[in-house]
Every structure is written in C-alpha cells, then in structure tokens.
Amino acid sequence: MTNHIVVGFDNSPSSTEAVEWAALEAVARKCPLRIVACYDIPIAAGAGAAWVSGEAVTLVEDCTSAAAAAVMAAVAARHPDLRVDVDVRPGPPRTTLIDSLSPGDLLVVGTSSHEGAAGFWLGSTSRWATRHSPCPVAIVRGAASRGAPDRVVVGVDRSAASGAALLWAADEADLHGVDLLIVHVWDDAYAGVDTHAEQVRDLTRIDAATVLDHATELARERCGVSVKDVLVEGRAVTALLDAVRDGDLLVLGAQGRGVVAAGLLGSTVNDVVEQAAVPVVVVR
Secondary structure (H helix, E strand, O other), rough: OOOOOEEEOOOOOOHHHHHHHHHHHHHHOOOEEEEEEEEEOOOOOOOOOOOHHHHHHHHHHHHHHHHHHHHHHHHHHHHHHOOOOEEEEOOHHHHHOOOOOOOOOOOEEEOOOOHHHHOOOOOOOHHHHHHHOOOOOEEEOOOOOOOOOOOEEEEEEEHHHHHHHHHHHHHHHHOOOOOOEEEEOOOOOOOOOOHHHHHHHHHHHHHHHHHHHHHHHHHHHHOOOOOEEEEEEEEEEHHHHHOOOOOOEEEEEOOOOOOOOOOOOHHHHHHHHOOOHHHHHHHH
C-alpha cells in the first residue's frame, strides 16, 4: 500500500508531465498526492557578495508558490476526488525532495533531454534520488500523462533489488490490469577466451534461463494478469531499451548508495534512465 505519492515540480513542461503522471497513479492507488516545489535562494552578483535582499527572496518564493498553486488547481479540476496538497520549500531539489519520504511512498520526478535551466530535473537529481530515496522513484520523460500503462516491463537478475523490483512491477501490473513482461539479460563473457567456450556458454544460458523461470513463477503467484518472459543475450542497457515500446512502464532494481558490480545494478540503471523514452521506476 502506498502512503503518499510525492512529485517534484519546477514549472517546466517535463515536471508538469510528471505531476500529471503522479496524479493518475495516485488516483489508481487511492492515496494522497503531494506536489513539492523547490526554489534556490538567489545569490547577488559582485565580488564577495553572498546575500540578496529580502524582497528578492520573497519574489522567488511567491513566484514558485503561484506556479505550484496553479498546477495543483489544474490537477484538482481533472481529478476532483484526489486529495492533493502543495509544499513549497527552499533548497536544492535533489535533497529537499527526499527529506520527508518513507519507504511506503513513491517519489516522481520529471526529466528531459535538455541542458541548463530547461533540464532542471535531469542528471544529478534523478541519479541522487535513485541512490538515496528510501522509496521507489519514478522518472518521467516526455508525454506520459495519457493514462494507465499499456504494459509493465521489469528487468531481473539475481540481486535482492531485482526481487523487490519484480514484486513492485507485478503489483503495478495488477493495479492497472495490464500485461507484465519480465526481461532477463545474459552476456557470454567467456566467448573467445575460454578454451571450452561453447560448454561455458551453454551453462551460462541454462543458468540465466533458471533465473528467469524463477522470476516468472514468483510473478504469476503474485499477480493475476498475463505474465510473459523473454531471455535476451547482449548488453543489459540495449536489451532493456529494445524490450520497451511506447506506452510501457519500465521497472528496474538498484542497490542504492554502494558500488555494485552485478546484473542490472550500478551504471546500467543510470544509462537506462537517461536513454529511455518511457517512464522508469527504480526500486531499491
């Protein structure tokens, strides 16, 4: 059960899409939505200057509050039965967003392909959130507000984080009544190196198939929707991106703060998040 859905908002088109995606998810889950709008205190120009007038700070806060109130009103008009509130806070978004989260929440952030001010949520914010958030993080890129996903796709490996992602994805597919696709990627790392390459390859593939079969069995016990699976040889990032299509929701597991060397963890999650054209949920 989700306690709250918390979504970051900076008045950009991508964060507006994230707000609507979060609102639709909150309606489906019958839980409250909290819109968090962060603002940085401006720094005065000039050598050695590190302060600004109170009027300037108030202006920034008022503009942020007005934009957040407008988007909240728009959400309330589209979803009159949804409980929604706004929280306007000073500070950097990547830390401010996760300050009051609990493991039972869902954090939603928007992202874009732009740099600079237009890419406010791109890069460090989403990466920070996926590593430090105590709850799952949904990263929304592009137009993702058309409704429930057409399908939920989850990448699995042997890790505990992958197991958590599988359960989250199964519940999400069940919630929306859509198909669940489980993807396991394996790589023949010994090809061309080991003198018994073919034997090693066969054993590696059998092991990978066992991992996928186990995940599929768990998912079918967990949810009542159609569960399909696919075993792919190749690079994890490429295989996962190739597996999704427009309208999908992609779910991945990540270990968090530490450096991880296996499966879908570590840099793979970052690469997929930054390249995927569909919303991605990262589960710790």
